[in-house]
Amino acid sequence: MTQASQDSSSDAMLEKLKTKPGSTKELFNKFMTGLTAFFTVAILIPLVAVVFDVAREGVGQLGLNVFTERPPAPGLTGGGFGNAIVGTLITLGIASLIAIPIGVLAAIYLSEFGRGTKVAYGIRFAANVLTGVPAILAGLFSYSIVVINFGGFSAFAGGVALSVLMIPIVMRTTEEGLKLVPRGMRDASLAVGATQFQTIAKVVVPAALPTIATAVTLAVARAGGEAAPLLFTALNNNFWSFDPGRPIATLPVLIYFFSIIPYRPQQQLAWTAALVLLGIILIVSVTSRFLTRQKQF
Amino acid sequence: MVYDSATAVETDTIIRTENTSIYYGDFKAVSGVNLDIYRNKVTAFIGPSGCGKSTVLRCFNRTNDLIPGCRVEGRVTFHGEDLYSKDIDPVQVRRRIGMVFQKPNPFPKSVYDNIAYGARINRYPGNMDELVERSLRRASLWDDVKDKLQASGLSLSGGQQQRLCIARAIAVEPEVVLMDEPCSALDPISTLKIEELMNDLKQLYTIIIVTHNMQQATRVADYTAFYNAQEAKGGKMGYLVEVLPTDELFNNPKEQSTKDYVTGRFG
Incomplete structure (x- = not known):
């Protein structure tokens, strides 16, 4: 083979390496990339629209009075929903007191003692089913257990209903966090x-704390926005109440009632209440992330 | 086991296995090990992969208990006491027989808390600052970290992390330190530091080290045990071929398979 023919054949080889703008393959590639990018942005549209809409409609009424006053009588303007903010915090507090210990302890069992057992598999499956159960059924559960047997509608009954929604979220997310703690940490602790x-209390759980905080935040955010389970458990209350044994106003229920009655001021107040609810959930997320921020392994 | 060398006279046994076999479920992973570990000596376990050297090491402080289905037959004694008898508390065993692992595994806590952890758990009555300093000095890590005791243990380099783990292990004053390939994840300079450290530590502790590196065994170990594996039902079954003073094992082994292994003919 001569020098010249060798050069020409390697030129042909190099030509093959170059891109061919305008080829079908090239165009299809670009089209698909564009498609994925489009839908990524599309996912954000509902979120942005909701936040924007709530802020636009709700910010006009926002003032100190909405935090300190109770709702006005139908048709009257002014007033606020301070009692519903307190009520939401109380029901969420009760729900967290029930759901966090149960969820976290169950997750510890699944991750530390029940790995690979049939019991763990069954519990995990049940939790997944529970996550998909309509929220109103959680209300029904609390109604039939707490409301009927323990003195009627109450903030406590509302808390129980919300805790049913929170437990599977806390448990599943915490379990994932515990599983991420390397086996070596447990070995090292046992070896001394x-x-x-x-080992679990001083090494594994502290190492998984950021995930546990995420779990709690997710659960609180989910439960905090639910009206259905509270409708026939915590009911509603037009007055201030701090008593877990009595009916209590909550933001989602207030939003629900005020948005369906035909008075403009109440509808305006419902928008503002929605904005405040969004704000509360945002604050819970940011603080819990901030408090548990630490180095990862 | 009978030794003709003079060193055998001045040593006494701290751990002894008598016909010890280790099973995972029905599968026999290690068969019939008879071995004496001598106080204040470094004993190295060498052998091809899957020969059970780590498994034997882990049964000395009952770490295998944590693996479901793992079972030990025969006797493993520590100061003559059967480690697997019913009235033995594995937690107390691990207090006195510490362990350093293959991959450095400091806790996601400060350097100080990494060392203090074991002492706090065992309700150490003395001065914690002194204990931390003493342990870090013994692990020749003090000069590296004395100004950053509150920094995370994970912020140290790999070699420093492993010395931190050694310091953590010796902070609870064990009698024996088990080391499961402690240098396999480290660079040569860090490895050398840890080997030097082992020479210092054997004044105070008995050390057993599993290593894949035969040169390392010749550098650090007073005695070397060679394990081999043979095909058996359900996988490889490991067994102890022989244990001799290190020089003898490498230069004048009694068994042909040892000779083949140390001269690089297999493994």
């Missing part, structure tokens, strides 16, 4: 003579 309890 720690018991299993000490």
Whole structure:
């Protein structure tokens, strides 16, 4: 083979390496990339639209009075929903007190003792089913257990209903966090003579704390926005109440009632209440992330 | 086991296995090990992959208990006491027989808290600052970290992390330190530091080290045990071929398979 023919054949080889603008392959590639980018943006549209709409409609009424006053009588203007903010915090507080210990302890069992067992598989499956159960059924559960047997509608009954929604979220997310703690950490702790309890309490759970905070935030955000489970458990209350044993006003229920009655001022107040609810959930997310921020492994 | 060398006279046994076999479920992973570990000596376990050297090491402080289905037959004694008898608390065993792992595994806590952890758990009555300093000095890490005791243990380099783990292991004053390939994730300079460290530490502790690196065994170990594996039902079954003073094992082994392994003919 001569020098010249060798050069020409390698030129042909190099030509093959170059891109061919305008080829079908090239165009299809660009089209698909564009499509994925389009839908990524499309996903944001509902979120942005909701936040924007709520802010636009709700910000006009926002003032100190909405936090300190109780709702006006139908048709009258002014007033606020301070009692519903307090009520939401109380029901969420009760729900968290029930759901966090149960969810976290169950997650510890699944991750530390029940790995690969049939029991763990069954519980995980049940939790997944529970996540998909309509929220109103959680209300029905609390109604039939708490409301009927323990003195009627109350903030506590509302808290129980919300905790049913929170438990599976807390449990599943916490379990994922515990599983991410490397096996070596547990080995190291046991190797210096720690018991299993000490290992879990002092090494595994602290290492998983950021995920546990995420779990709680997700659950609070989910439960905080629910009206259906509260309708026939916490009911509603036009007055201030701090008593967990009595009916209590909550933001979602207030939004629901005020948005369906034909008075303009109440409808305006419902928008503002929605804005405040969004704000509360945002504050919960940001603080819990901030408090538990730490180095990862 | 009978030794003709003079060193055998001045040593005493701290851990002894008598016909020890280790099973995972029905599968026999290690068969019939008879071995003496001598106090204040470094004993190295060498052998091809899957020969059970780590498994034997882990049964000395009952770490295998944590693997479901793992079972030990025969006797493993520590100061003559059967480690697997019913009235033995594995937590107390691990207090006295510490362990350093293959991959450095400091807790996501500060350097100080990494060392203090074991002492706090065991309700150490003395001065914690002194204990932390002493442990870090023994692990020759003090000069590297004395100004950043509150920094995260994870912010140290790999070699420093492993020395931190050694310091953590010796902070609870164990009698024996088990090391499961402690240098396999480290660079040569860090490896050398840890090998030097082992020479210092054997004044105070008994060390057993599993290593894939035969040169490392010749550098650090007083005794070397060679394990081999044979095909068996359900996988490879490991067994102890022989244990000798390190020089002898490498230069004048009694078994042909040891000779083949140390001269690089297989493994």
